[in-house]
Amino acid sequence: xxxxxxxxxxxxxxxxxxxxxxxxxxxxxxxxxxxxxxxxxxxxxxxxxxxxxxxxxxxxxxxxxxxxxxxxxxxxxxxxxxxxxxxxxxxxxxxxxxxxxxxxxxxxxxxxxxxxxxxxxxxxxxxxxxxxxxxxxxxxxxxxxxxxxxxxxxxxxxxxxxxxxxxxxxxxxxxxxxxxxxxxxxxxxxxxxxxxxxxxxxxxxxxxxxxxxxxxxxxxxxxxxxxxxxxxxxxxxxxxxxxxxxxxxxxxxxxxxxxxxxxxxxxxxxxxxxxxxxxxxxxxxxxxxxxxxxxxxxxxxxxxxxxxxxxxxxxxxxxxxxxxxxxxxxxxxxxxxxxxxxxxxxxxxxxxxxxxxxxxxxxxxxxxxxxxxxxxxxxxxxxxx
Amino acid sequence: xxxxxxxxxxxxxxxxxxxxxxxxxxxxxxxxxxxxxxxxxxxxxxxxxxxxxxxxxxxxxxxxxxxxxxxxxxxxxxxxxxxxxxxxxxxxxxxxxxxxxxxxxxxxxxxxxxxxxxxxxxxxxxxxxxxxxxxxxxxxxxxxxxxxxxxxxxxxxxxxxxxxxxxxxxxxxxxxxxxxxxxxxxxxxxxxxxxxxxxxxxxxxxxxxxxxxxxxxxxxxx
Numbered sequence: 001x002x003x004x005x006x007x008x009x010x011x012x013x014x015x016x017x018x019x020x021x022x023x024x025x026x027x028x029x030x031x032x033x034x035x036x037x038x039x040x041x042x043x044x045x046x047x048x049x050x051x052x053x054x055x056x057x058x059x060x061x062x063x064x065x066x067x068x069x070x071x072x073x074x075x076x077x078x079x080x081x082x083x084x085x086x087x088x089x090x091x092x093x094x095x096x097x098x099x100x101x102x103x104x105x106x107x108x109x110x111x112x113x114x115x116x117x118x119x120x121x122x123x124x125x126x127x128x129x130x131x132x133x134x135x136x137x138x139x140x141x142x143x144x145x146x147x148x149x150x151x152x153x154x155x156x157x158x159x160x161x162x163x164x165x166x167x168x169x170x171x172x173x174x175x176x177x178x179x180x181x182x183x184x185x186x187x188x189x190x191x192x193x194x195x196x197x198x199x200x201x202x203x204x205x206x207x208x209x210x211x212x213x214x215x216x217x218x219x220x221x222x223x224x225x226x227x228x229x230x231x232x233x234x235x236x237x238x239x240x241x242x243x244x245x246x247x248x249x250x251x252x253x254x255x256x257x258x259x260x261x262x263x264x265x266x267x268x269x270x271x272x273x274x275x276x277x278x279x280x281x282x283x284x285x286x287x288x289x290x291x292x293x294x295x296x297x298x299x300x301x302x303x304x305x306x307x308x309x310x311x312x313x314x315x316x317x318x319x320x321x322x323x324x325x326x327x328x329x330x331x332x333x334x335x336x337x338x339x340x341x342x343x344x345x346x347x348x349x350x351x352x353x354x355x356x357x358x359x360x361x362x363x364x365x366x367x368x369x370x371x372x373x374x375x376x377x378x379x380x381x382x383x384x385x
Numbered sequence: 386x387x388x389x390x391x392x393x394x395x396x397x398x399x400x401x402x403x404x405x406x407x408x409x410x411x412x413x414x415x416x417x418x419x420x421x422x423x424x425x426x427x428x429x430x431x432x433x434x435x436x437x438x439x440x441x442x443x444x445x446x447x448x449x450x451x452x453x454x455x456x457x458x459x460x461x462x463x464x465x466x467x468x469x470x471x472x473x474x475x476x477x478x479x480x481x482x483x484x485x486x487x488x489x490x491x492x493x494x495x496x497x498x499x500x501x502x503x504x505x506x507x508x509x510x511x512x513x514x515x516x517x518x519x520x521x522x523x524x525x526x527x528x529x530x531x532x533x534x535x536x537x538x539x540x541x542x543x544x545x546x547x548x549x550x551x552x553x554x555x556x557x558x559x560x561x562x563x564x565x566x567x568x569x570x571x572x573x574x575x576x577x578x579x580x581x582x583x584x585x586x587x588x589x590x591x592x593x594x595x596x597x598x599x600x601x602x603x604x605x606x607x
Contacts (some may be wrong), residue, residue: 026487049510051506051509051510071512072513072514073512074512075509075510075511075512076511076512079511080507080510080511081501082503082507082510083503084503085503085507086501086504086505086506086507086508087504087507088504088508088522088525088526089501089504089520089526089600089602089603090525090526090599090600090602090603091600091602092602099508099511099513100512103511103517131603132600132601132602134602139598145507148507149511158510164477264460289560377447
């Protein structure tokens with residue numbers, strides 16, 4: 001565990017970058033430092049590997065003061081990923097990744113073999129091994145940056161705005177890749193970003209910092225969205241935090257209707273039988289059960305249902321896996337106001353109305369409040385005890 | 386044309402190809418002076434430029450030294466050194482080195498300063514020693530610019546080394562100085578042609594060196 005203990009960073013000109021910051025960074029999880037520019041988040045990160053020395057306070061790594069060991073030994077035990085990757089342009093991709101193992105005295109072949117293994121892990125094609133950084137896209141370069149940081153298998157990974165310089169689509173891919181890698185490797189990751197969406201998406205814990213280097217709130221993302229500590233955090237989270245909070249509610253509890261679903265080869269009787277299902281439209285599927293679109297019951301003629309005549313069903317959500325936010329998004333975008341749920345193979349699992357989703361949201365909120373009350377009660381008991 | 390006739394006459398005269406005043410001897414002497422002066426200048430300019438460029442300190446002092454160095458006339462310095470030191474190689478080497486140090490020093494400093502700071506930050510953050518950062522991260526990227534500084538220094542040395550002849554030393558300047566004195570313009574033009582060819586060969590050598598020592602990753606991305 002990394003423990004930041006009332007650390008202050010004051011520069012000679014009097015500017016205070018970080019002000020009496022205390023933070024406990026849990027092991028094997030992603031802790032995100034987020035805040036506006038000038039809030040000291042990068043300075044905080046750089047104090048962990050001593051790229052910046054604190055003016056006051058101490059930082060403990062597994063209970064030991066980080067100044068107790070030689071600075072380069074400390075840094076080699078922490079992977080370091082920066083914005084724009086910072087690759088060595090005169091070295092090939094495989095040699096870039098092999099840098100730290102080579103510094104640690106590994107043989108060339110062993111280090112390169114390890115580098116190739118990591119290329120695969122971060123989703124880089126093996127054919128890129130002999131290329132130079134300029135031949136790679138920004139997203140690929142950033143993957144190399146992550147692979148290079150992981151090369152010597154350090155327990156800690158420090159990431160300073162690693163995905164800020166790539167376009168939103170690539171960034172989303174990189175974030176998902178990071179979460180997947182984290183699932184496999186379980187590193188202690190400290191991640192700096194100015195993007196609150198990124199923080200909420202990848203963080204196990206999120207530390208919101210405010211200008212002047214003060215900690216505004218340190219909480220898991222769901223709690224941050226439901227209970228912002230003050231106006232600053234609330235503003236920083238943005239206007240649609242209520243909607244974003246839905247990302248943390250599972251769609252598993254939704255009551256899905258299967259009655260309004262008909263296959264494209266249905267007979268007239270089957271269509272009339274389904275008609276009474278309570279939905280104004282029927283969802284037509286292909287022969288494998290994949291949704292094709294919505295049709296009005298009166299206009300569906302048995303034996304002559306054409307996919308091009310149906311109303312688009314929009315992007316379906318995956319029942320159970322996707323969140324209530326995805327389900328609500330489907331329903332809002334659907335021309336019929338009903339969302340389509342599919343299973344992992346893309347077959348229609350059921351349909352659900354906006355009303356049903358709204359009810360699920362209300363009960364999820366109610367449950368959240370119950371949990372909070374229980375948690376607070378425990379705290380009070382502890383305080384009293 | 387007159388000049389071409391001079392060149393033709395100079396190079397086709399077999400007497401110019403042998404003996405202590407023959408082309409091979411004079412060329413050898415000229416190469417010798419040039420290589421020695423460049424080596425001394427590089428031995429001074431490279432380490433200072435690399436170090437100041439790496440730390441980012443002393444840039445102003447460097448600019449001052451460079452300007453002062455450039456302002457000194459080589460010929461005047463030669464005469465001064467000759468008066469003070471007397472005959473020998475040293476009074477020739479001093480003006481040549483003074484001429485060559487500023488381009489090497491300043492371009493090396495600038496080359497190191499213009500290296501992208503993010504790989505350096507990454508290297509430091511992963512626990513690389515400062516000396517390794519200098520030689521394995523910054524230098525390979527700065528190399529094309531550093532070589533261009535060495536190249537312009539080398540070319541200036543090659544053309545200026547002709548002044549060695551004024552203080553009774555050899556080199557290709559011999560032909561020019563003696564030719565002027567003897568009103569033998571064939572010799573003057575021949576000597577000047579040899580100097581020009583040598584400057585072009587120097588250019589070619591640096592081009593080849595660049596191909597050989599600069600990583601393809603750096604060559605193509607810049």
